[in-house]
Amino acid sequence: MFLQRLNPSVKAVTIIVFIIFLAMIFEPVTPLLFLMWTIFVTFIFGKVDVKKYLLYFAPFIIFALGMFWTSIVFADTPNHPDDAIRFFGIDFPKESVLTALALTLRILNVAALSLLFVFTTNTVHFILSMMQQLKLPPKIAYGVLAGYRFLPMLKDELKLIHDAHRIRGVNQAKTVKEKWQNYKRYVIPLLASAIRKAERTAMAMESKGFTGDKHRSFYRQFKIQKQDFIFPVLMLFGFMFSYLIAIQIG
Amino acid sequence: MSSWRFKEIVVMAALAVVFGVVYLAFLPLGSLLVGFMGPIGYDFIFGIWFIVSIIAAYIIQKAGAAFLSETIAAMVEVLLGNAVGPMLIVSGMIQGIGAEAVFAATRWKNYSTWVLVAAGMGSAVTSFIWGYFRSGFAALDTHYVMAMLIVRLISGALIAGLLGKTISEGLAKTGVLSNFALGKQMRKDAA
Numbered sequence: 001m002f003l004q005r006l007n008p009s010v011k012a013v014t015i016i017v018f019i020i021f022l023a024m025i026f027e028p029v030t031p032l033l034f035l036m037w038t039i040f041v042t043f044i045f046g047k048v049d050v051k052k053y054l055l056y057f058a059p060f061i062i063f064a065l066g067m068f069w070t071s072i073v074f075a076d077t078p079n080h081p082d083d084a085i086r087f088f089g090i091d092f093p094k095e096s097v098l099t100a101l102a103l104t105l106r107i108l109n110v111a112a113l114s115l116l117f118v119f120t121t122n123t124v125h126f127i128l129s130m131m132q133q134l135k136l137p138p139k140i141a142y143g144v145l146a147g148y149r150f151l152p153m154l155k156d157e158l159k160l161i162h163d164a165h166r167i168r169g170v171n172q173a174k175t176v177k178e179k180w181q182n183y184k185r186y187v188i189p190l191l192a193s194a195i196r197k198a199e200r201t202a203m204a205m206e207s208k209g210f211t212g213d214k215h216r217s218f219y220r221q222f223k224i225q226k227q228d229f230i231f232p233v234l235m236l237f238g239f240m241f242s243y244l245i246a247i248q249i250g
Numbered sequence: 251m252s253s254w255r256f257k258e259i260v261v262m263a264a265l266a267v268v269f270g271v272v273y274l275a276f277l278p279l280g281s282l283l284v285g286f287m288g289p290i291g292y293d294f295i296f297g298i299w300f301i302v303s304i305i306a307a308y309i310i311q312k313a314g315a316a317f318l319s320e321t322i323a324a325m326v327e328v329l330l331g332n333a334v335g336p337m338l339i340v341s342g343m344i345q346g347i348g349a350e351a352v353f354a355a356t357r358w359k360n361y362s363t364w365v366l367v368a369a370g371m372g373s374a375v376t377s378f379i380w381g382y383f384r385s386g387f388a389a390l391d392t393h394y395v396m397a398m399l400i401v402r403l404i405s406g407a408l409i410a411g412l413l414g415k416t417i418s419e420g421l422a423k424t425g426v427l428s429n430f431a432l433g434k435q436m437r438k439d440a441a
Contacts, residue, residue, distance in 0.1 A: 012336035019337055023384050056333050059278055062285040067385070070288025074394035099389045106386065114335030123329045126336070137251045139259050144322055147263025148329045154268060187417060191268055192426040198264035199429070202257035212256055 037238035071100035139212035297409025304414030320346030348376030370410030
C-alpha cells in the first residue's frame, strides 16, 4: 500500500532514472535480477491485482519475443563467432544470444517498472503533482486535465455523428473497406467538435478567473516527505545488488 | 508560457485526446507487428505518433507549438491509462523536439507541404536516436538498423506530414479554426 501513497512525481522520476540506467546494460543478468526485484516490490508494497497485471504484461511479452528473435537473426557481427550455442539444430554465436537475451529482459524490466507506476498511481494526481513539484506550468496542467474530461463527451459525439450520417443514409458499412471509409468521415467532424469544446471550456475557465499564474493555491496539495525517499533507495539497492551479482558471474 | 493563450493549450489537449485514443489503439497493433517482424514492425506505423505535432504547429503557427503539443499529447495518453507510464512524457518531448527543430529552421514562418513533411521526418530522427539508445539497437546489424530508420522516416513523412496536413486543412474548411492562424490564412487566400 505504500506505493500508492508515494508522491507521484518522486515515483515517476525514480522510474525514468532506472529505465535510463537499464539502457546502459548489455548483459542479461542485471535486467533479469532487477526485473524480479521490480515485480517483488510491485506486489509486496503495491497490492496489485495479479490477473490485471498479467493482462497488461502480455503485450510486452509478445513485443519482447519479437525483439529476441530479431536480435539474434539480425545481430551485429560477433567478436568470437566460434563460441556458439545450439538451438533447434542450428548454431548461434553465444555473444549474439546473450545480447538478445539482455535486450529482451530489458524490455520486460522497463515494462515492469512502467506497470509499477501505472498500477499504483492515480494519473490525475500525477499531473497535479507535476505542477506542484516539477514546475509544470498551471496552464498546461489544467489544460491537459480539461482535455482529459472531453473523453466521455467525445464518445457521445461519435455516436451523434454516426446517427447523423445514418439519417442521411451513408452508414450502411458492411465490408471492412467501407467501415474504414466511414472512420475517415468521422475524423473531421469529431476533431471540429473537440476544438469547439476546447475553445468554450478555455473561455469558461478564464471568465471564472483562471489566469495560469504560478502563484496560485491548490485544493489538493502534494508534498515530498522523508518517506518518499524510501522508494528510490529501495530501487537503488535492488539495482546495485543485481549489478554486483552480474559482475561476480562475469 | 505567457505568450500562449489558454485556449490554444486546451485545443492542443483536445486534439491529443482524440489522437490519444488512436495512439492507444495502435500500441497493441505495434506490439503484434514487432512480434512478427522485430523492432522494424513499429516503424511502419510510427508516424501516427507525430501527427499531433504537425497538426498543432500547422494550425497555431507559433514557436513551440510542435514541441508543446506532443508533450501535452503524451501527458493525455498517460492520463488515459497507457501502460507505458511516465516514460511516455519523455518520449513525447523528444519527438516534439524533432518536429520543432524543422519549424525553427524556417523561423516558424514557412508551413508549406515540404516543411510539414520534413517536420514529420524530424520527429522520426529524434525518436529514432532515443530508441537507439533505449532499446539497444547498437547490438543489431547496421543494415537492419538503417532499414528501420528509413521506414520510420517514410512513415513520419507520410502519416505525420501529409496526413497531418490533409486533416488540418479539412478542419480549416469547416470554419472551426477561424480564430487560429491556419483558419485566418485560409480565409485570406479565399478572399
